[in-house]
Amino acid sequence: MGMTPKEKTPFLVAPLEMLVNWARENSLWPAQFGLACCAIEMMSTASSRYDIARFGAEVFRASPRQSDVMIVAGRVSQKMAPVLKTIYDQMLDPKWVIAMGDCSSSGGIYNNYAIIQGVDQIVPVDVYLAGCPPRPEALLDALIMLQKKIRTEHPFTRDKKKK
Amino acid sequence: MNTIDAVKTLKEKITGAIVEEINFLGQTTLEIRKERLKEVLTFLKKAPNPGFEVLMDLTGVDFLHPTKRTKIVYNLHNPVSYARIFITVYAERNEPIPSVTDLWEGADWYERELFDLFGVHFVGHPDMKRILMPDDWEGHPLRRDYALTEQPVEFKHGVKPKIPSEIIPYVKNFSRS
Amino acid sequence: MSKTFHDLDELEKSGEIMELNLGPQHPSTHGVLRLKLRLDGEVVVSAEPVIGYLHTGIEKECETRTYQQVFTLVDRLDYLSGPSEEQAFAQTVEKLMGIEVPERAQTIRLLLLELSRIASHLIWCGTSALELNMSSVFMYCMAEREKILDLFEEMSGARMFPSVWRIGGLSRDLNPEFENHLTAFIKDFPKTWKDLNNLLTDNYVWCERLQGVAIINKETCQQYMCTGPVIRGAGISYDIRKIYPYLGYENYSFDVPTYPEGDCYARYKVRMEEMRQSLSLVQQAQNRLKPGPVLTGNRKVALPPRHELARSMEAVIHQFKLVSEGLHPPEGELYQCVESARGELGYYLVSDGSNKPYRLRVRSPSFPHVEVLKKILSGLIISDVVVAIASVDPILGDVDR
Numbered sequence: 001m002g003m004t005p006k007e008k009t010p011f012l013v014a015p016l017e018m019l020v021n022w023a024r025e026n027s028l029w030p031a032q033f034g035l036a037c038c039a040i041e042m043m044s045t046a047s048s049r050y051d052i053a054r055f056g057a058e059v060f061r062a063s064p065r066q067s068d069v070m071i072v073a074g075r076v077s078q079k080m081a082p083v084l085k086t087i088y089d090q091m092l093d094p095k096w097v098i099a100m101g102d103c104s105s106s107g108g109i110y111n112n113y114a115i116i117q118g119v120d121q122i123v124p125v126d127v128y129l130a131g132c133p134p135r136p137e138a139l140l141d142a143l144i145m146l147q148k149k150i151r152t153e154h155p156f157t158r159d160k161k162k163k
Numbered sequence: 164m165n166t167i168d169a170v171k172t173l174k175e176k177i178t179g180a181i182v183e184e185i186n187f188l189g190q191t192t193l194e195i196r197k198e199r200l201k202e203v204l205t206f207l208k209k210a211p212n213p214g215f216e217v218l219m220d221l222t223g224v225d226f227l228h229p230t231k232r233t234k235i236v237y238n239l240h241n242p243v244s245y246a247r248i249f250i251t252v253y254a255e256r257n258e259p260i261p262s263v264t265d266l267w268e269g270a271d272w273y274e275r276e277l278f279d280l281f282g283v284h285f286v287g288h289p290d291m292k293r294i295l296m297p298d299d300w301e302g303h304p305l306r307r308d309y310a311l312t313e314q315p316v317e318f319k320h321g322v323k324p325k326i327p328s329e330i331i332p333y334v335k336n337f338s339r340s
Numbered sequence: 341m342s343k344t345f346h347d348l349d350e351l352e353k354s355g356e357i358m359e360l361n362l363g364p365q366h367p368s369t370h371g372v373l374r375l376k377l378r379l380d381g382e383v384v385v386s387a388e389p390v391i392g393y394l395h396t397g398i399e400k401e402c403e404t405r406t407y408q409q410v411f412t413l414v415d416r417l418d419y420l421s422g423p424s425e426e427q428a429f430a431q432t433v434e435k436l437m438g439i440e441v442p443e444r445a446q447t448i449r450l451l452l453l454e455l456s457r458i459a460s461h462l463i464w465c466g467t468s469a470l471e472l473n474m475s476s477v478f479m480y481c482m483a484e485r486e487k488i489l490d491l492f493e494e495m496s497g498a499r500m501f502p503s504v505w506r507i508g509g510l511s512r513d514l515n516p517e518f519e520n521h522l523t524a525f526i527k528d529f530p531k532t533w534k535d536l537n538n539l540l541t542d543n544y545v546w547c548e549r550l551q552g553v554a555i556i557n558k559e560t561c562q563q564y565m566c567t568g569p570v571i572r573g574a575g576i577s578y579d580i581r582k583i584y585p586y587l588g589y590e591n592y593s594f595d596v597p598t599y600p601e602g603d604c605y606a607r608y609k610v611r612m613e614e615m616r617q618s619l620s621l622v623q624q625a626q627n628r629l630k631p632g633p634v635l636t637g638n639r640k641v642a643l644p645p646r647h648e649l650a651r652s653m654e655a656v657i658h659q660f661k662l663v664s665e666g667l668h669p670p671e672g673e674l675y676q677c678v679e680s681a682r683g684e685l686g687y688y689l690v691s692d693g694s695n696k697p698y699r700l701r702v703r704s705p706s707f708p709h710v711e712v713l714k715k716i717l718s719g720l721i722i723s724d725v726v727v728a729i730a731s732v733d734p735i736l737g738d739v740d741r
Contacts, residue, residue: 032367036394036737037419037500039371040463044489047482062367077740079297080372080393083364109412111327113304113312114296114397133500187672188435217562220675220703224690236688238675238703242562242576245583249675269564272711295392295740305400328404334665335694 020155024068024094025147026056031067031091033084035074038101041133042073050136055143064090069146070123071139075103076116088123094158096150098142099125102132166191166246169213176210177203192249200252201261207239207248208266215239215248218263221273223281225307231256233281233306237263254283262287280305356380362725364393370467370729371736373710377717377725384725387717389710394740402700406666407433407507410697415501417702418738420460423452424680426505429700431586432676432687433507436669439641443588444632445509450587451522451625452495452502454618458529459488460681461611461618465536468608468730472549477539484532487525494518506643507667508636519626526623533615541612550605554716554728557602564712568683568705569614570732573607575600580679592624604731611733641667666695675703682706682733704738 034042045052046060061067064087076084088097099119102108105128107117119125126149129142170184170191180199185192195203207215220238237250254260262285263270274285275294282303285291293300302309315324363374372393378385398417402410414429415422427449434441441449466481489499495518496502504510540546561571571578579596581589597613599606635642643662644655671693677686683705690699709732717725 033365035372037416040419040500043467044482044486047486048479049483049486060367075394075396077393077395078300079395080364083393087365107314109416110396110398110401111311111313111316112397112401113309114395117314135499188674190674192673217565219565219684220686220688220701222688222701222703224673224699224701238686238688242578247675267563267565268715269708269711272707293392295395297392304397309400311397311400311404331406331409331664331666331695333694333696334668335692336668 017155021151021153024155025150028055028057028069028096028143028146029059029061029067030057031064031070031087032060032062033070033072033087035072035076035080036103038073038103038133041136042071042100042139045136045139050140052140052143055140055147057143064088065092067091068094069096069098071098071100072104072119072123073100075108075110076119076122077114078116081116081122084119085122094155096126096146097123098127098129098146100129100139100142101134102130105130108132165244166248169207169215169241169246169248172210172212173203173206177206190247190249192251194251194253197252197254197258197260200250201263203250204237204239204263204266207250213241213248214243215241215246217242218267218270219247221263221270221277223277223283223305225281225305227307231308233277233283235260235277235283256282257284259284259286261285264288279303282306357385364390367471370734371739373729373734373736373739375713375717375725375729377722379722382721384717384720384722387714387725389713391710391736391739394736396737396741398741399700399702402697404696406695407669407697408662408666410700411503411505412501414700414702415503416737417704417741418680418682418685418706418735419500420463420735421456421681422501422503423449423456423505424678424685425702426503427453427587428676428678428680428685428687429689430505430507431678432674432689433669435676436672436674436689436691437507437641437667439508439636439638441509442633442636444513444630445634446587447625447628447630448510448514448634449505450589450592451622452492452504453587454621454625455488455491457618457681458615458622459485461615462488464611464681464730464733465540468727469540471726471730472546474539474546477536480532480535480539484529487528491518491521491525494521506635508638508642510634513634514629519629522622522626526619526626529619530616533612533619537612541609547605549723549727550608550731551603553604553724554720554731555602556712556716560712560715564715565708566683566712567708568679568681569607569610570683570709570712572596572598572610574602580677580684584677586676586678592621594621604727607731607733668693668695677703680705682735682738683709702738702741704741706734706736706738710734710739 099105104119107115127142127146131138180195180203181193183194207213217240219240222236224234226232232253232255235252239248274288277283278291279293279295313326315326317324358379360377360379362377364372374390376388398413402413411426414425417425462481462485466478469477492502493499496504556574558574561574577596577598594617597610599609639658643659648655669691673690675686675688677684685705686703688701692698
């Protein structure tokens with residue numbers, strides 16, 4: 001990345017991948033998928049003390065077609081699993097998943113007939129976040145980690161690699 | 164009218180319905196024969212003297228000994244004198260129980276929940292189908308012979324996998340005294 | 341604007357009904373609630389709530405855990421007022437075993453219960469206003485709730501679930517800084533309450549959207565066993581803290597607000613007034629704090645303090661038995677109830693004398709409130725449906741268990 005030396009025609013030159021990644025990571029719009037207690041901490045992160053808007057994730061879109069990242073906040077039960085898969089399928093590429101909390105990462109404190117032991121049995125997860133519920137600062141840390149992951153990946157061959 | 168007078172009135176008006184009466188820490192529980200259940204509940208609700216007009220809770224407890232059966236518990240509340248009474252009735256497996264949706268409309272979902280989790284059928288219910296589990300689920304989870312279906316928890320460095328509910332085993336009585 | 345019932349019957353026959361599925365993932369529901377609406381244009385002909393999307397199997401799981409381990413499981417049922425669940429469970433076991441809780445523990449428990457009631461009502465106010473697109477109210481309520489969560493964090497280290505309840509008292513005492521922060525909170529909260537009141541109560545938009553919508557009258561409350569702010573908004577003064585007092589509520593002075601109209605606006609006013617009464621209870625509890633123990637001395641039930649373990653063999657044996665096996669209540673069945681922020685929360689415990697509960701049944705307050713939706717939603721327009729669900733204040737963790 002560099003600036004051209006002449007002052008009359010200033011241009012910023014950078015590799016295309018870096019610009020695309022910079023745009024993607026700083027405007028991640030989450031899809032609202034708050035299920036249980038972790039959803040309340042997600043709402044706290046979106047409110048004024050731990051502001052998630054300064055990281056670009058201000059609008060929590062209700063429609064999955066308009067969002068980039070799905071934050072699965074809460075326990076996923078047997079009846080909810082097909083709904084989760086439908087919402088994930090409706091999201092457009094590129095898309096990422098943050099599994100927020102113990103229950104979506106690994107089943108959490110519940111180990112029985114009703115709870116799916118980890119949401120990665122249904123959708124591919126990019127960042128796991130532990131805590132019951134995780135603090136809002138931890139959710140911001142997960143978002144920063146996801147931003148770091150996006151920065152280091154190749155934006156155009158990412159979907160081919162997945163397949 | 165408090166609970167003790169209500170039980171006395173019930174014994175006078177409807178004879179032969181009560182199997183057992185338990186008074187434990189201020190809580191009165193009456194076990195009723197299945198055939199007289201509707202009669203007893205209608206009397207307790209409609210007659211002004213007991214006046215237990217509100218059904219606070221409708222739940223079940225499952226037993227495997229001496230026979231496989233479910234105990235259904237009705238928690239009745241008197242909104243004037245704030246007295247409470249518990250009516251219980253036993254239902255064997257696959258034995259139907261009369262529904263109380265004509266007395267209390269709100270018992271609809273409670274009976275559906277009992278059907279879903281315990282497998283108790285209610286005769287006269289408008290729409291008997293599953294409520295908490297998916298519609299195509301097989302089995303009734305809260306029965307005592309339905310396994311908890313736990314996944315064993317794995318550990319590193321060659322430690323054997325453990326099942327969480329067996330880490331502290333079930334102990335019936337004090338082992339010392 | 342609502343159609344009468346004979347119009348609705350004719351509509352069904354004419355074949356102009358549209359079925360709309362609201363949820364389970366939707367921004368306007370308080371959790372994963374699915375509503376199958378049958379609409380004629382914008383008017384709801386009939387509504388059927390479908391639940392079960394958050395069913396966790398907590399009741400079955402409690403049968404395989406010891407009494408102390410159950411506290412963490414039931415905490416997460418009604419996740420906005422976790423202390424109420426813990427208090428109800430602890431109360432049931434303590435009454436069953438005949439354990440006396442020390443007075444300082446009772447006062448601190450009451451303090452935490454009322455603080456969590458204020459926090460729960462603040463979230464209700466914020467999210468209801470957010471659904472009517474008043475997002476600044478949401479920000480004010482969440483900012484105020486953060487102060488209460490700071491107090492919880494100071495007490496126990498965790499923000500939402502301060503699991504300090506033990507059978508027989510509390511696990512730790514308040515640290516000296518807690519009272520200063522609590523005094524500061526009590527001084528600041530009336531100003532925020534006044535701000536919310538000025539923003540909402542006489543607000544033309546708020547009044548037009550809430551008054552006369554989704555009326556739940558006395559007969560419906562009795563048929564559907566509604567409790568809490570729903571029944572107090574219908575004119576019946578039913579509060580478990582006054583009728584079956586626990587934790588010493590009979591020694592405190594507070595009012596139970598009741599409004600007779602039965603619509604969403606009455607329930608809103610009930611909750612706003614309850615926040616003020618809870619604040620006065622918090623102040624009274626703080627004035628009553630006296631030094632003393634916070635955990636019962638009965639060693640068969642509560643862990644001994646750490647400094648005793650170095651000196652007494654009996655204490656070591658008691659601690660070993662309690663941690664590796666748990667406590668044994670006598671055989672029997674008991675029902676105890678508590679006034680949570682949503683209504684009557686009851687626990688029905690069946691014990692067979694072993695170290696694990698035989699059956700733990702949670703009588704959740706939100707279950708009948710979601711059931712009553714199938715009756716009150718007919719005849720409303722879609723924008724009123726959102727207001728009606730918000731005013732009833734369901735928490736789906738409690739409904740589905």
